[in-house]
Amino acid sequence: MTALLESLSNELAAAVETAGRAVVAIHARRRIPASGVSWRPGVIVATNHTIRRDDNITVTLPDGTSAPATLAGRDPSTDLAVLKLPGQSLASASLRRDGPPRVGEFVIALGRPGARLTASWGIVSGVAGAWRTWQGGEIDSLLRLDLSIYDGFSGGPLIDAAGRVLGINTSGLARGAPVTIPVTTVDRTVAELLERGSIRRAYLGIGTQPVRVPQSLARRLELTNAVGLLIASVEPGGPADRDGVLLGDVLLELDGAEVSDPTDLLAKLGGDRVGRTVAARVIRGGQVKTLQVTPGERPEPRAA
Amino acid sequence: MTAPTTSGLAAELAKVVDELRGVTVQVWTGAPGTGGAASGAGVLWDPQGSSGRGLVITNAHVVRGAQATVGLGDGAVLPARVVARDRKRDLAALELESSPAMFAQLREAPLQVGELVIAVGHPGGLVGVAALGIVHVVEGGRDDRRPRWIRADLRLAPGFSGGPLADMSGKVVGINAMVHGSLALAVPVTTVESWLRRAQAPAA
Numbered sequence: 001m002t003a004l005l006e007s008l009s010n011e012l013a014a015a016v017e018t019a020g021r022a023v024v025a026i027h028a029r030r031r032i033p034a035s036g037v038s039w040r041p042g043v044i045v046a047t048n049h050t051i052r053r054d055d056n057i058t059v060t061l062p063d064g065t066s067a068p069a070t071l072a073g074r075d076p077s078t079d080l081a082v083l084k085l086p087g088q089s090l091a092s093a094s095l096r097r098d099g100p101p102r103v104g105e106f107v108i109a110l111g112r113p114g115a116r117l118t119a120s121w122g123i124v125s126g127v128a129g130a131w132r133t134w135q136g137g138e139i140d141s142l143l144r145l146d147l148s149i150y151d152g153f154s155g156g157p158l159i160d161a162a163g164r165v166l167g168i169n170t171s172g173l174a175r176g177a178p179v180t181i182p183v184t185t186v187d188r189t190v191a192e193l194l195e196r197g198s199i200r201r202a203y204l205g206i207g208t209q210p211v212r213v214p215q216s217l218a219r220r221l222e223l224t225n226a227v228g229l230l231i232a233s234v235e236p237g238g239p240a241d242r243d244g245v246l247l248g249d250v251l252l253e254l255d256g257a258e259v260s261d262p263t264d265l266l267a268k269l270g271g272d273r274v275g276r277t278v279a280a281r282v283i284r285g286g287q288v289k290t291l292q293v294t295p296g297e298r299p300e301p302r303a304a
Numbered sequence: 305m306t307a308p309t310t311s312g313l314a315a316e317l318a319k320v321v322d323e324l325r326g327v328t329v330q331v332w333t334g335a336p337g338t339g340g341a342a343s344g345a346g347v348l349w350d351p352q353g354s355s356g357r358g359l360v361i362t363n364a365h366v367v368r369g370a371q372a373t374v375g376l377g378d379g380a381v382l383p384a385r386v387v388a389r390d391r392k393r394d395l396a397a398l399e400l401e402s403s404p405a406m407f408a409q410l411r412e413a414p415l416q417v418g419e420l421v422i423a424v425g426h427p428g429g430l431v432g433v434a435a436l437g438i439v440h441v442v443e444g445g446r447d448d449r450r451p452r453w454i455r456a457d458l459r460l461a462p463g464f465s466g467g468p469l470a471d472m473s474g475k476v477v478g479i480n481a482m483v484h485g486s487l488a489l490a491v492p493v494t495t496v497e498s499w500l501r502r503a504q505a506p507a508a
Contacts, residue, residue, distance in 0.1 A: 002316040004309060005472040009420040012438060016418030108418060108438070118441040119418045120486075148457060148486040150440075248430040 012121070016108060016161035020117040022093040022165075023059035023110050023156055026069075026083070035073070035080040035111040035156035036083065037168060038090045043194070045186055046155040048074045049172035051081045064115055077137030077201065078181060079172040082193040093157060094117055095183050096164035096232055100127045100141045102303030105162045107145065109178070111167050113152020122147025133173050136201060137268045141294055143167065143180040148237070153178075200271035202295035205238020206231050208262050211250060213283065221288050227260035228252045228283065239296040246284065253281040254293075313421030316472075317422075317436070323474045324424045325432040327408040328467050329360055330375035331398070333368045336383050341429040343367070346374065346398065347476060348407040349500075358400030359407075360384060362466030363481050363495055364391045372398050377432070388503035393491060394481045395499055396466075408468060410493045411475035415439045420472050421456050423480050423488060425464030435459060440487055454478040454490040464488075 022038040026046045029119035033297040034050030036059065044059065051057065051074065059069045067088055074081040101107065105124045110117060126144035133139060143166070145158070154172060157165040158180045192199055218226045228250040234241050251259055254268045256277035268278075277294045330342035344366030351359040360374055372384040372435045382400040415421075416439060423435045437458025443451035454469060468492040469478040478490030 002472055002474065004312045005316040005320065008313060011473040013416035013419040017416065020417070116441050117417055117444065119438060120440060121418070121438045150485070150487070170454070234384055 011161060012106075012108065014081070015159060015161055016119050016196060017116070018107075019093065019157060019159045019165065020064050020110055020112075021091040023062065023117060024090070025112040025113045025152075026050065026057065026155060027060070027160075028057045029296040032113045032152045034154050035113065035173075037093050037155070037157045037165065038085075039095075039190060039200065040085055040092050041090075042084060042086045042191065044073075044085050045168055045190060046081045047168065047170045047172055048081045049170070050077050050154050057083065060112065060115060061082070061088065061090060062117070064301050073197035075137065075189055075193060077133055077135040077199060078139065078185060078189050079133070079135075079170045080168065080181060080186060080189045080193070082190050093165040094163060095225070096160060097167055097183055098122045100143065100182060101160060101166055104129055107147065107149055107151055107166065108159050108161075109145070109149055109156060110159060111150060113150070113151035118150060118153075120148050120150060120153075132263050132266055136269070137173075137199075138185070138270075139173075139179075140182045140185045143182065145178055145180065147178070148228055149178040164201030172259065178270035196266060200270065200274060201237075201298040202269040203216040203298035204240040204246060204265075204269070204295055206240045207233035208265060210261055213250065215233065217286065221283065223252065223267060225252065225258045229259050229262065231282075239294055243293040244290035244291055245280070245282070245293065249282040249284050251280060251282050252288070254278060268295070269298075320422060320470070320472065320474045321424065321432075321434045324422065324468055324476075325471055326406055326451060328377070328424045328432065328477075329365050330372040330426055330431060331360070331362050331384075331466055332375070333366065333371075334373065335371045336373045336381055339352050342375065342426050342431075342463070344463065344465040345425040347466070347479060348404055348498075349467045350407045350410075351398075351403055356403055358382075358398065358403040360398040361400060361479055361500075362396050363479065364389050364396045365394055365481075366466045367396050367398065367422075374400060375400060376404055386403075389422045390498075390499060390503070391453075391497060392433070394498055395479065395491060395496060397503065398502065408476040409474065410497070411471055411473075411477050412494050412497070415422060415442055415477060417442050417453065421469050421477065422459065423456075423464055423467060423469050423490075425460070425467035425480065427461035427463030429463075433463075434465070435488075439486065452495075453481075453491060454492050455484075456488045456490065457486065458488040459486055460488045
């Protein structure tokens with residue numbers, strides 16, 4: 001008898017079946033559809049990069065029927081999009097909110113790239129702290145997975161062995177590698193997208209690159225951090241341009257925090273910074289100078 | 305730390321693999337004596353009392369010509385005759401002079417997405433290698449047509465072809481036939497059985 005093995009197998013199949021009742025197919029691009037999760041009644045979470053049009057979006061439900069959905073908002077920085085699907089009796093996902101999973105936990109990625117539910121399994125191979133996508137999105141924890149994902153899996157859930165959702169999978173944030181956006185990040189983004197239709201982010205309108213300040217200059221200026229951000233481009237008429245930031249300035253600090261990497265800058269440009277004047281310390285002409293800059297609201301990037 | 309569930313699972317898994325190895329054969333194309341690594345695997349199939357001969361199911365792409373050689377788990381190497389072949393379904397039936405003591409238990413009940421499946425084969429010259437995965441998708445359904453393939457999220461290599469895909473009670477659910485990315489494609493046992501009934505196989 002192989003009672004344990006058969007129970008494990010049955011439990012995995014049951015977890016897939018239960019969680020699969022909240023997984024839908026999203027038709028918003030050519031070729032194969034992508035996946036989405038019924039997050040709460042009437043609200044579907046999907047991935048931004050698989051929604052290539054704003055209108056004429058249809059959803060295939062687990063029972064095989066189709067229904068039109070409307071786009072409530074999208075956030076390229078976390079690759080999430082929210083759809084509204086009113087008037088359907090669709091099960092909502094059971095969400096696991098007790099923090100990130102443990103390394104070694106069994107996990108299953110679900111997708112519905114069409115009428116049928118598909119699954120792949122593996123384990124959590126790594127868990128790390130918060131990270132920032134290169135588009136500036138804040139993801140609460142980094143989950144690395146040892147599992148294969150297949151075409152159309154983006155927007156589908158990562159579930160644990162009890163069928164509870166740990167996050168939304170996407171291949172759109174790390175050059176095709178699977179990334180799971182944790183439940184807390186999805187919750188926050190869904191709330192803001194439902195309220196505003198987009199994620200508010202501050203911006204300065206500059207392009208930067210890290211540079212090492214020559215040792216002699218660093219010593220003379222008594223700098224604690226020898227790496228700064230060279231302003232390599234300034235958007236004409238943008239917030240930084242208006243506030244007198246010049247091409248060739250080397251940015252050392254913004255709002256009291258040292259910046260030595262473009263991601264440090266992004267970390268200082270959350271939605272709450274829009275319109276708030278902050279101090280920027282720069283090296284200009286061999287001298288340290290403090291400018292007052294006021295970040296504006298980043299214009300909505302067009303969906304790729 | 306003790307881990308009774310995990311140890312129990314490991315022991316049961318080993319038992320399932322052991323049973324499957326007993327019904328998984330090596331298959332060489334051509335008459336005995338050609339040597340080298342097997343060209344694939346095969347499954348000892350119930351010959352249903354036909355004249356005391358043995359029956360092996362494998363993939364059509366594993367055997368060329370009318371002659372084949374079968375290596376049993378106990379080391380015996382037997383000549384075999386290709387009695388039926390279907391390239392479209394990628395199936396072949398081999399007849400052995402005598403019937404080995406055992407044959408595979410079959411499961412014809414439908415699979416569920418997410419259930420565990422195990423494959424046994426002979427990749428890279430190794431005999432009786434196992435791989436574990438889950439059922440990726442269950443096709444068929446509304447139109448009631450039989451699915452052409454079982455798709456499993458399971459990493460196979462060349463050499464698994466023709467071998468069994470089985471569930472966690474050790475019952476064979478399909479014959480591994482193809483690798484598609486990291487998916488394994490297997491011919492369902494129901495397809496094998498209906499094909500065997502139609503083909504002029506000794507089991508018919």
